[in-house]
Amino acid sequence: MHCDELMTFLSDNGSKDLSASAQWINPIPDDAYALIEKIDMALNIVKFSQLRCSEEGEKVSNNHLDSLIRLRSEISNILDVKRT
Incomplete structure (x- = not known):
């Protein structure tokens, strides 16, 4: 799934969490699975x-x-x- 499509499915709280986490995951990759991997790396950091x-x-x-x-x-x- 492309991240642009994924963003349309996020809840309001999910969108807020995305904004709050932007410094850790920017630039957001095109692929949603790559985004999960990037979030995992950010969690470790x-x-x-x-x-x-x-x-x-x-x-x-x-x-x-x-x-x-x-x-x-x-x-x-x-x-x-x-x-x-």
Whole structure:
């Protein structure tokens, strides 16, 4: 599925999560499955960053992590429905 088509199926919250996660996944690839892979990479980066910050005693926000997790889940669900 092309990402342009995928975007039309996102819920309002999914669109907000996409906007909140843009810094981690831009540029958005054309293929939706490539987007899932890019979100997975972003999740690893954010988790590593949070781990480093917490080890240094800094306060860590889960906003980016939560947005990426929700976005990945919604996109996966859309792709699963469209595949069947």
